Amino acid sequence: MMKTIVFIFKSTPIGSSLSREGIDMALAAASFDQSVKVIFLGDGVFQLLKSQTSNEMIEKNIAKMISSFELFGICDIVVDKQSLQDRSLKHSDLIESLPLQISTDIKEVVNTADHIINF
Amino acid sequence: MKISLLVLGHPTSSNCAKTALAFAKSAITQEHTVHRVFFYHDAVHTASNFVVMPQDESNIGANWQQFGQENNIDMVVCIGSALKRGILNHTEAQRYNRSGSNFLDGFELSGLGQLVDAAIQSDRLITFGA
Numbered sequence: 001m002m003k004t005i006v007f008i009f010k011s012t013p014i015g016s017s018l019s020r021e022g023i024d025m026a027l028a029a030a031s032f033d034q035s036v037k038v039i040f041l042g043d044g045v046f047q048l049l050k051s052q053t054s055n056e057m058i059e060k061n062i063a064k065m066i067s068s069f070e071l072f073g074i075c076d077i078v079v080d081k082q083s084l085q086d087r088s089l090k091h092s093d094l095i096e097s098l099p100l101q102i103s104t105d106i107k108e109v110v111n112t113a114d115h116i117i118n119f
Numbered sequence: 120m121k122i123s124l125l126v127l128g129h130p131t132s133s134n135c136a137k138t139a140l141a142f143a144k145s146a147i148t149q150e151h152t153v154h155r156v157f158f159y160h161d162a163v164h165t166a167s168n169f170v171v172m173p174q175d176e177s178n179i180g181a182n183w184q185q186f187g188q189e190n191n192i193d194m195v196v197c198i199g200s201a202l203k204r205g206i207l208n209h210t211e212a213q214r215y216n217r218s219g220s221n222f223l224d225g226f227e228l229s230g231l232g233q234l235v236d237a238a239i240q241s242d243r244l245i246t247f248g249a
Contacts, residue, residue: 001239018127018249021160021200028231029238115244117125 004035006113009044013062019047022119023065030072037076037113038069039106044119045083048094067097078103122146123154123237127249129161130179136165139247140183147190155193155237156183158226160249163201166194166226184225198228 007026011018030036040048052063069077078101084090091102103109110116124143128135143153158165165180172178187194202211208222222228238244 003239005238016249018160024199025159025231025234029235032232032235032239034235034238115238115241116246117238117244118246118248119127 002033002035003114004037004112005029005115005117006037006039006110008039008041008110008116008118009047010042011047011119012043013047013049013052014058018119019044019062020060020065022117023047023062025117025119026074027065027068027072030069030074033073036072036074037078037109038074039078039080039103039109040083041080041106042083043087045079045087045089045094048079048100049089050093050095063095067095069098075099076109077101078106078109080106120151120242121154121240122151122243122245123241124156125234125237125244125246126156126158126162126165127160127247129249130165131170132161133249135247135249136162136179136183140179140186142245142247143192144186153190153192154241155195155233156187157234157237158194158196159200159234161204162247162249163196163204163206166196166201166223167206167221168223169221180223184223187225194226195229195233196222196226197234198230201228 009022013019047062054061081102081104124139126139130136146153207220208228209220212220
């Protein structure tokens with residue numbers, strides 16, 4: 001059976017492992033053939049910054065993990081426009097290799113969900 | 120309704136383990152089915168049997184254990200998250216040559232697939248956040 005699972009990512013990429021664990025779960029759901037949609041909201045938009053690099057402090061590069069979303073079949077990647085503006089970020093600051101939908105109304109995506117999981 | 124729970128917060132540093140348990144008990148009282156409870160992120164500590172609480176405070180892991188046994192609830196702890204946080208059952212302790220195991224009976228170590236399966240099988244999946 002296939003369900004639509006919407007993940008809402010609100011955590012910063014570093015400072016807590018929640019961001020990494022949320023992405024692990026989204027990838028797991030996608031590899032079990034569920035319809036996975038992802039929304040980046042609030043501080044979660046920082047996870048999409050293309051300037052992230054790995055070093056001994058930050059072993060896992062969140063941006064690299066997110067870049068593999070399409071490979072796993074996650075194609076609905078929504079970014080809340082207000083969250084970007086509040087943080088003085090532009091679309092051009094974000095990962096380039098992915099189809100990002102900058103949205104002014106994430107409710108549209110949320111309403112398609114069978115389940116919503118917040119990280 | 121068939122309900123599954125995803126618990127993320129640490130059992131002592133946050134109250135989400137308590138809230139989730141209260142919710143689960145209420146769901147059962149109102150004759151819903153609790154299909155599975157999946158412990159992820161810091162919530163894996165709920166399954167530690169090394170926890171010692173002061174006399175006037177409750178042991179949330181033991182409370183979940185009792186609830187799970189009384190109501191035959193499938194309580195799954197994410198193995199990836201648990202290993203990283205030092206929560207090991209006997210099998211994993213042997214596998215990785217650790218000095219002991221600290222896993223409460225009634226919980227089960229398994230992978231994220233169990234959470235996805237819970238989402239597929241359940242009418243509602245409720246997250247109790249960190």
